Amino acid sequence: MAPVESVLRKPFGGPQAAEPDPLYRTAPHNIEAEQALLGAILINNEAYDRVSDFLDTKHFFEPIHQQIYDTAGQLIRNGKRANPVTLKTFFPENFAINGLTVSQYLARLAAEATTIINAVDYGETVYNLSIRRDLIQIGTDVVNQAFDSPVDFPPKEQIEAAERQLFELAEKGRSETGFQTFSKALTASVDMAAAAYQRDGHLSGLATGLKDLDSKMGGLQKSDLIVLAGRPGMGKTSLATNIAFNVAKAWNGEYRADGHFETKNGGVVAFFSLEMSSEQLATRIIAEQAEISSSKIRRGDIQQSQFETLVDKMREIQNLPLLIDDTGGISIAQLVARARRLKRQRGLDLIVIDYIQLLSGSSKRSSENRVQEITEITTKLKALAKELQVPVIALSQLSRQVESREDKRPQLSDLRESGSIEQDADVVMFVYREEYYLAGKEPRPGTTEFETWKTDMEKVHGTAEVIIGKQRHGPTGPVQLAFEAEYTRFGDLAQDRYLPERME
Secondary structure (H helix, E strand, C coil): CCCCCCCCCCHHHCCCCCCCCCCCCCCCCCHHHHHHHHHHHHHCCHHHHHHCCCCCHHHCCCHHHHHHHHHHHHHHHCCCCCCHHHHHHHCCCCCEECCEEHHHHHHHHHHHCCCCCCHHHHHHHHHHHHHHHHHHHHHHHHHHHHHHCCCCCCHHHHHHHHHHHHHHHHHHCCCCCCCCCHHHHHHHHHHHHHHHHHCHHHCCCECCCCHHHHHHHCCECCCCEEEEEECCCCCHHHHHHHHHHHHHHCCEEEECCCCCEEEEECCCEEEEECCCCHHHHHHHHHHHHHCCCHHHHHHCCCCHHHHHHHHHHHHHHCCCCEEEECCCCCEHHHHHHHHHHHHHHCCCCEEEEECHHHCECCCHHHHCCHHHHHHHHHHHHHHHHHHHCCCEEEEEEECHHHCCCCCCCCCHHHECCHHHHHHHCCEEEEEECHHHHHHCCCCCCCCHHHHHHHHHHHHHCCEEEEEEEEECCCCCEEEEEEEEHHHCEEEECCCHHHCCCCCC
């Protein structure tokens, strides 16, 4: 290893460095904190265990300190002692450190250290200053790119790239250790139970507005990735829209001291509609609420009274916290950046994505292989749910093999690119409507088969099943729902035992 000149500012009480030029600012650092931490590690290797969970080699400002910390860490992890005697053998004898040999410098580090009690404090100081240097670097890159970017490079992409870097830094910018006491975990569990007891419907998660589904799932749980799948025509987009609207409609909250809203019930919903435009989505919602066919609304085939009903319903729901992003061909990186921004600016309680297969990966390598691309997408969606602490409902297509079976009820193996989707999802639900398939099998009227078909159609008319194929924290199985095709509306199915008695 070649001799390295150190840039230490004040080694062990030595003379102060010359006053810096006011036009030149040195990046934030604290050489004394780095020295104190390394000294503590050299006299007691337990200090390394206290900081190694959050402190990495790159967080040190001084290059020689990076090498000392890295070498000491390797020795400790291999079960060996890290002290001035064992460390010096890994550095060449002519290694110069501001006039000191490496042996002298390591000995001074250990000699000046008195205790390991403050090791974590020193480590956090080193870490936080490193984060500030990273912020400066990101800011510098933003400025340079804005000056030098090519003409065909849209500023929007630069903004999203900068946001991604900042949020990645924010996610990593935590010095807390990974473990927590069981007592703390129990407290969080009791808090969740208390919130469920106080919330409408006594649910631990967000209420979907569909009682039987909520009963089966306990609501939409924070940090869950919920995959809602179905074949075309089953109504998966309608169900997702219904749930999103119900959550937004139930929203109420209050201002916190920092100026942000705190949700008490319901939630702020982000709906990423990659297939339909925001206008089409809004038309579906207003049609459902006004109980007017969306096809009639599009054709203008409505009466004056119906139009007045539309206007009244629009006034009722226009201020709901339901935000729609209908950008086509959005990448998973863009979706994540926009969700983070919304969480920071307005708050966010539920994300709906229609649908997974229309998202694109963020790397060229993943886009070359569709399975790898879907794996990247589902992995990042699950990570986003955990990071923002919100449920994410992601719609998914099913493969055509469903149509080749006699029993058309979907199952987990029917998911497209099912490996990663099934693995990353906390909940997998399928939408199934027997009525849809029976309608395509209508026999010739007047035959025995027709009467049987008619009876079967009457049994399933206006009904749907949501089949829970996977649920990490609850039961699986079907949930019966009502479905009004004209208004694309799902609702609770009235059970026979709850219907009023018939008068003969």
